[in-house]
Amino acid sequence: MSDDHVYLSLAEGHDDSDARWAFGTGFEDPLHGVDETVPEGTDSAQLASYCLALGDDALVSAQRLAQWCTAAPELEEEVALANIGLDLLGQTRLLYARAGQVDGTGRGEDAYAYFRDADDFRNVRLAELPNGDFAFSLTRLLVLSSWRLAVFERLAVTTPDPVLAAIAAKGVKELAYHRQYAAEWVVRLGDGTEESQRRMKDALAAIAPYVDELFAGDENELFAGAGELRSEVLAVLRQVTDAAGLVLPEPTPVPGHGRDGDHTDHLAPLLAELQSVARAHPEATW
Amino acid sequence: MVTTLIDSRRAWNIAAQVPDPEMPMLTLADLGVLRGVEIGADGTVVASLTPTYSGCPAMAEMRAEVSARLRDAGFARVEIRTVLDPPWTTDWITPEGRRSLAEHGIAPPGAAPRGPLTLTLSPTRRTVSCPRCGATDTEETSHFAATSCKALWRCRACREPFEYVKEI
Numbered sequence: 001m002s003d004d005h006v007y008l009s010l011a012e013g014h015d016d017s018d019a020r021w022a023f024g025t026g027f028e029d030p031l032h033g034v035d036e037t038v039p040e041g042t043d044s045a046q047l048a049s050y051c052l053a054l055g056d057d058a059l060v061s062a063q064r065l066a067q068w069c070t071a072a073p074e075l076e077e078e079v080a081l082a083n084i085g086l087d088l089l090g091q092t093r094l095l096y097a098r099a100g101q102v103d104g105t106g107r108g109e110d111a112y113a114y115f116r117d118a119d120d121f122r123n124v125r126l127a128e129l130p131n132g133d134f135a136f137s138l139t140r141l142l143v144l145s146s147w148r149l150a151v152f153e154r155l156a157v158t159t160p161d162p163v164l165a166a167i168a169a170k171g172v173k174e175l176a177y178h179r180q181y182a183a184e185w186v187v188r189l190g191d192g193t194e195e196s197q198r199r200m201k202d203a204l205a206a207i208a209p210y211v212d213e214l215f216a217g218d219e220n221e222l223f224a225g226a227g228e229l230r231s232e233v234l235a236v237l238r239q240v241t242d243a244a245g246l247v248l249p250e251p252t253p254v255p256g257h258g259r260d261g262d263h264t265d266h267l268a269p270l271l272a273e274l275q276s277v278a279r280a281h282p283e284a285t286w
Numbered sequence: 287m288v289t290t291l292i293d294s295r296r297a298w299n300i301a302a303q304v305p306d307p308e309m310p311m312l313t314l315a316d317l318g319v320l321r322g323v324e325i326g327a328d329g330t331v332v333a334s335l336t337p338t339y340s341g342c343p344a345m346a347e348m349r350a351e352v353s354a355r356l357r358d359a360g361f362a363r364v365e366i367r368t369v370l371d372p373p374w375t376t377d378w379i380t381p382e383g384r385r386s387l388a389e390h391g392i393a394p395p396g397a398a399p400r401g402p403l404t405l406t407l408s409p410t411r412r413t414v415s416c417p418r419c420g421a422t423d424t425e426e427t428s429h430f431a432a433t434s435c436k437a438l439w440r441c442r443a444c445r446e447p448f449e450y451v452k453e454i
Binding site for chain 2: 030031032033034076079080083084086087088089090091093094146149153162163165166167169170171172173174176177179180181183184187236239240243
């Protein structure tokens with residue numbers, strides 16, 4: 001079979017509606033055909049809001065990573081950051097789909113991504129801070145991917161909801177690559193020139209106040225092991241900062257919590273851009 | 287409606303031959319994303335697919351294509367199910383798929399990592415043979431490439447760049 005034929009066949013329209021992947025195309029359910037049953041004894045509302053929070057972290061992170069397109073220092077890094085963003089966007093879709101199944105509203109992923117305001121988002125604030133320079137973005141990626149990986153590793157084996165467990169098990173493999181990529185850059189820049197080291201120190205100082213938030217607020221019945229999460233993640237971060245000749249400063253936490261809908265001023269403009277097309281043409285199909 | 291073993295085989299074969307939209311040298315069966323094709327008591331063909339990466343945009347194309355080809359082949363009712371568990375790993379790529387990748391200049395993956403995911407900061411030495419000249423004097427230029435599942439490498443012997451399906 002020639003490659004031409006493959007692409008031709010994909011370009012042809014098909015009658016069935018379960019076809020294309022974009023806003024307004026009707027392909028809205030990445031969990032299509034998955035058993036939706038919520039296990040007995042699991043609090044549906046809690047499950048839905050936890051899936052939303054984890055989805056919001058990923059969506060906001062994906063949007064920030066996408067903002068590096070055309071702005072990264074090298075093409076390879078741009079491709080890497082976009083790929084990581086795509087993985088996170090995929091995790092978002094699965095988590096939003098699960099939230100829609102269990103919160104009783106039957107909402108699809110678009111409703112969560114495009115038609116909620118900043119106050120309704122539950123992402124941690126570290127995800128929404130502006131990209132800053134490459135040092136800041138890569139340091140943030142290290143912190144967020146190390147934390148999310150540790151969370152997902154636990155969810156994959158301990159959470160009572162089999163769908164959330166499967167989403168987490170899948171994400172673990174992706175997050176391990178994200179963490180590896182970010183860690184290598186942090187070491188390279190920390191152990192690099194005077195200028196790169198200065199930027200890394202500034203990045204760590206700017207990020208440190210938002211680290212505490214990652215470990216508060218995820219104590220719920222769906223997530224066992226929150227107790228050891230902090231020490232495990234901080235040990236990974238120390239492993240990287242030690243190799244980079246850097247120190248993660250003792251943070252003075254910024255009051256408030258993104259999980260309560262308490263956000264910085266940076267989230268609303270990010271969402272305005274993300275949501276502009278969907279809100280301008282809410283009924284659009286193509 | 288009486289479904290026969292022959293119908294089931296035929297439905298499997300049709301779904302199995304659908305090419306991957308991003309790596310068309312692989313069929314969905316080669317890639318290991320087609321988990322099963324069954325015909326229910328009412329004659330509905332149920333094809334189960336698993337995504338490679340969470341964000342793989344090819345998943346929608348795969349669903350559409352499997353569904354369309356089964357209908358074109360005369361199966362009136364087709365249902366596509368998503369299967370997340372167990373998650374796909376590159377170990378699901380068949381030996382035939384690995385040969386096909388290499389023949390098309392893409393280095394196939396080694397064994398997928400197992401066990402705890404520890405962070406290694408010392409350079410990892412992985413031997414990847416150049417799919418063009420077979421040399422093992424190769425190096426990675428980027429963990430990430432044109433699709434989620436690939437990394438960029440180059441061969442120091444024949445100087446050609448090549449893609450490599452990274453283990454996951």
